[in-house]
Amino acid sequence: MNGKAHSFESPLGIGALLSRLELTGKKIAVERNGEIVPKSAHAETMIRDGDQLEIVVAVGGG
Amino acid sequence: MRDALVVAGKSYSSRLLVGTGKYRDFAETRAAVEASGAQIVTVAIRRTNIGQNRNEPSLLDALPPSRFTYLPNTAGCYSAADAVRTLRLARELLDGHDLVKLEVLGDPQTLYPNMPETLAAAETLVNEGFKVMVYCSDDPIQAQMLEKIGCVAVMPLASLIGSGMGILNPWNLQLILEKVNVPVLVDAGVGTASDAAIAMELGCDGVLMNTAIAAARDPVLMATAMRKAVEAGREAYLAGRMPKKLYSATPSSPTEGKIAPKAA
Numbered sequence: 001m002n003g004k005a006h007s008f009e010s011p012l013g014i015g016a017l018l019s020r021l022e023l024t025g026k027k028i029a030v031e032r033n034g035e036i037v038p039k040s041a042h043a044e045t046m047i048r049d050g051d052q053l054e055i056v057v058a059v060g061g062g
Numbered sequence: 063m064r065d066a067l068v069v070a071g072k073s074y075s076s077r078l079l080v081g082t083g084k085y086r087d088f089a090e091t092r093a094a095v096e097a098s099g100a101q102i103v104t105v106a107i108r109r110t111n112i113g114q115n116r117n118e119p120s121l122l123d124a125l126p127p128s129r130f131t132y133l134p135n136t137a138g139c140y141s142a143a144d145a146v147r148t149l150r151l152a153r154e155l156l157d158g159h160d161l162v163k164l165e166v167l168g169d170p171q172t173l174y175p176n177m178p179e180t181l182a183a184a185e186t187l188v189n190e191g192f193k194v195m196v197y198c199s200d201d202p203i204q205a206q207m208l209e210k211i212g213c214v215a216v217m218p219l220a221s222l223i224g225s226g227m228g229i230l231n232p233w234n235l236q237l238i239l240e241k242v243n244v245p246v247l248v249d250a251g252v253g254t255a256s257d258a259a260i261a262m263e264l265g266c267d268g269v270l271m272n273t274a275i276a277a278a279r280d281p282v283l284m285a286t287a288m289r290k291a292v293e294a295g296r297e298a299y300l301a302g303r304m305p306k307k308l309y310s311a312t313p314s315s316p317t318e319g320k321i322a323p324k325a326a
Binding site for chain 1: 081082083084085091104105106107108109110112113120121122132134135137147150151152154155156223224271272273276
């Protein structure tokens with residue numbers, strides 16, 4: 001996740017992961033293994049062992 | 063709207079676009095953006111801090127997307143693939159918002175655009191329905207290629223990003239303005255108000271800047287100056303300047319009724 005390894009003791013969906021990270025409802029976007037996971041699919045998308053996740057936000061930039 | 067800037071079918075009364083980077087805090091960002099009068103603001107897409115500063119204020123709170131048109135950029139991308147990936151994330155993040163700023167950089171010293179990668183990324187993004195405003199070199203032929211691909215605006219650099227060196231090649235900008243039918247905005251290189259005015263006097267449709275405002279001693283005052291400079295430059299362009307003459311044989315005051323004798 002964002003370039004760092006994380007392990008979880010039980011199967012987890014992206015929606016549950018975001019809730020655990022207190023990111024639910026925040027303006028973020030999620031990519032799994034290079035593919036966008038749309039907001040509408042967060043709840044149903046289960047994370048698999050070895051998945052590469054990116055969670056991004058908008059920041060100041062020019 | 064009188065003399066609006068029209069990008070991708072949408073009208074904007076301000077021809078000044080501003081970045082949101084390099085400010086001290088979000089309050090200063092907000093104050094400078096307000097003072098600039100900009101309606102379009104660029105933002106970058108970056109990894110969120112996992113597990114840190116969960117209640118830290120966000121840019122989107124300081125600049126509500128309901129009031130400003132966000133222009134997500136691809137700053138820091140050195141390949142077409144990275145730029146496309148970044149903007150797909152931006153579109154997801156901003157709920158389907160498709161107006162984007164594409165920039166594919168060539169090297170970290172100059173931040174000069176890599177044009178082959180820029181052209182490739184533009185093609186992919188346009189095919190995916192993005193409305194692409196594109197940072198590019200000031201090469202009129204490549205600007206035309208970007209227009210042909212379907213970019214909604216071309217944004218040549220006036221000098222290097224963050225350099226504040228001003229308009230180094232007005233002739234190339236003029237060539238682009240003659241050749242290209244989509245809006246042409248100067249992106250990068252503006253250092254002070256006169257630079258923005260010169261860009262607008264040349265006939266550019268707008269100016270995009272960040273460092274010139276953020277790195278000024280008083281960013282909010284400089285934002286005000288830039289708003290006025292862009293407006294003044296635009297009005298001077300529309301008004302049509304007088305021709306330049308080496309000598310003026312036509313004084314501004316009457317030549318009749320002088321009390322002193324005529325010049326020899």
